[in-house]
Amino acid sequence: MDDTITKFSLWTYIKRNSGMYVILAIFYFGRNLAQTAASIFKGNALTALTQHNLNGFMIDTGLNLLSWGFFLIFFFCSSRYSAVIIKAVDNSIRNALAHIIGRQEYEDFNKHTEADYVSWFTNDINQINQDGFFSLEQTFSSALLGIIASVILFSYHPLLFVTTLVFAVVMILFPRLFKKKLEQLSQKQSRQNEVLTSKITDVLEGFVNLLTLGQQKLLNKIVLAASDKTGQARVNYITEMSFSNALINLISVSAQTILTVESGYLAFHNQIPIGAILIVGSMSGNVFGSLTEISIDLTSIRAVQPIFDKYNKLANTQEKTGDKNVAPLTQQIAFSDLSFSYPNSDRPILMNVAGSIKRGERVAIVGPSGCGKSTLVKLIGGLLTGYQGSLTWDNDEYSELNFSSLHKQIAYIDQSAYIFDGSLRYNITLDRETTDKEVNAAITRAGLEEFVADSANGLDTVLKHAGNNISGGQKQRIALARQLLNNPQVILADEITSAIDEKDGQKIEQSLLDLDNITLVYISHHLRPEIKKQFDQVIELG
Ligand SMILES: Nc1ncnc2c1ncn2[C@@H]1O[C@H](COP(=O)(O)OP(=O)(O)OP(=O)(O)O)[C@@H](O)[C@H]1O
Incomplete structure (x- = not known):
């Protein structure tokens, strides 16, 4: 059944489950008929008694009892079947939601x-x-x-x-x-x-x-x-x-x-x-x-x-993104006169910013806290809309792009590195169809091999809710492996080492810089000199 139809009302779900509701209606009909029959036999028993007809009184009392028996059977069936229908309907509503x-x-x-x-x-x-x-x-x-x-x-x-x-x-x-x-x-x-x-x-x-x-x-x-x-x-x-x-x-x-x-x-x-x-x-x-x-x-x-x-x-929310499908980047992401304010705020966060990120380049974005680094990267990643000026993917303006197809080209990682309830494998694949070879390749590229080898059950090790049983660095590497499994062309990394210790942070930064065939946009408050020199370009905001 297609649960994705999105006109929500009681009738929508009753029509969709009409067959089941007909069966339930039959149970209810039987239940009510039995209840009514019981009352009639009771009244008739009284009439028989007023006519001194003891035999009739006994027969009607017996039929009254029989009717209650039927009532109880139908009562059981209708109550149980009602729960079965509610289960089906709840599944449909939750799925559509x-x-x-x-x-x-x-x-x-x-x-x-x-x-x-x-x-x-x-x-x-x-x-x-x-x-x-x-x-x-x-x-x-x-x-x-x-x-x-x-x-x-x-x-x-x-x-x-x-x-x-x-x-x-x-x-x-x-x-x-x-x-x-x-x-x-x-x-x-x-x-x-x-x-x-x-x-x-x-x-x-x-x-x-x-x-x-x-x-x-x-x-x-x-x-x-x-x-x-x-x-x-x-x-x-x-x-x-x-x-x-x-x-x-x-x-x-x-x-x-x-x-x-x-x-x-x-x-x-x-x-x-x-x-x-x-x-x-x-x-x-x-x-x-x-x-x-x-x-x-x-x-x-x-x-x-x-x-x-x-x-x-x-x-019924209208899609705000365009319909142009995004192909792999061939030249550059470029922005000029780029300005942005968050909805419901007049304060411009970005004002006439200009720059370009060429395919295959490693670019760092630096600047003081609150100057708009994350905002710029979220615009590039198709997480925010409604900019002024120009922002292009090759020669296509972002406002015309279909963001679902843009997300397929870009990996976005931030410091939150969310860990889902489930095994290490699940956290990397997130139910995508992959081979072990592909998963292992992503693990190697993300520098996660040692962690997998040290984990008691390897890829089947169960991670606790929000990654409470692993370190910040391990969470970031898992988040990176999860993204690399998609073979993204462009990686946007927003302060991914800010919540981890310096040594581990440095290793993760190096893993990112060592990736082949990647356009890397890397946000940092503070770039260590040995890392800074490995970037092709540093964009300063603020
Ligand atoms: N959803 C939002 N709605 C309104 N204002 C926001 C929103 N997100 C961020 N801002 C504001 O935009 C400004 C820039 O935020 P942004 O996160 O882009 O800065 P940043 O340079 O990445 O900062 P940091 O280095 O501290 O992470 C900040 O003043 C912030 O308060």
Whole structure:
């Protein structure tokens, strides 16, 4: 199934899983039919008793029991199958979400934090399951039960049916009054969930700082404050929802009372049997119980759409890059009159910068902190857009280039050198199809051979989350090997040795300079003289 279609709504996923939903509908139909039959046999048993028919009473009681047996079987099947469908739907939504997040360029991705995205994949999906899909199932089941009960009421007396119909219309229209407010409160709840995840992730990522400063109580303070706000958002939502529910229940109880009076009146005038009072009570309970359920569920279902709209907004983000495919560099990357400011800021970070990087050259970019070295390299790497002046790849202006194809030509490494949960091999290949020969070649070029040889399980050694069981230098070499596996033409290295000790840093710098057939752009605060002389060109910024 193609999970990458990016129009998010409950209906999209129901249509896609329509076969499974039909099976679920059959289970619900069986369940409601059995429940209704049980009520009818119970009423009939009472009628048989009023007619002194003990045999009929026993038979109807037996049939009542049998109906409950069927009800339980269908109940089990529908509950289990509902979980099976939710699993399939959640897989589809998460896959589509991963697709739209994954196709974003660097700038768009960074408009949200990682914690926000985590909240989309977890909290939001839970809310969609509970308030969306589960409520929709309940609505369907309630509608079935209500329809069956209405038919039974009609079969006893049309007056009962007409009363039911009038109240049904009121109850269906009523929730519209609360729609807008509930949607807003649901949106706030979703946002607050993101904030909670974001705050907790942030403080846990910086935990070592808290530990060494003896400030662990900040963890409690932040968790508690964020938890309280999230809880309050839920309280506000539930308050409005409960108020709406209470009013719906009031209408339901009034309608059932009127129907009880009507059926009593009809039985008193011998228009229906005595046992029918029990059946009418039970059927009106089913109809209005169902309508109450439907009104409540429809309110929750509507409140889920803002979450889907948030996904749809991301899915509809226009690509900012051009459509010209990028071929391997033949001459040079050049820039003239190049200026750049970050979005939402008037402060120019680069002002009329000029220079060129020829194919095969080793170029160092130096300058004081904050002068824009990383910004320039991110522009060259296709991580930032929206420059003024000219920046070209051979003779093509960057604004016309397709950045996905540009990324294939360029390796970008910065000081973060992220290590994924998994083995050393996984961290290098990242699931790309490669041969052992290619992996070993990348390891050799990145100067990682010694580390692999010293690791207990070689390439199968498991690295801990964020590389907590290896050194900064080892992380950088793994990040380098990962990039070299793509055989990039151009390497952009942004302060990759700044977080490692000098000796190790020097070795890594030398590994980079020793690479053949590479155009190297190397950012450094401080170039050691023995390294500096190996560069073909040094560009000074600031
Ligand atoms: N995403 C951003 N939004 C707004 N301003 C930013 C952003 N990223 C960087 N800046 C600002 O741009 C300026 C240049 O940053 P940049 O990282 O390019 O400098 P740098 O020369 O590489 O610095 P360093 O040597 O300290 O790494 C800094 O003042 C920084 O605060």
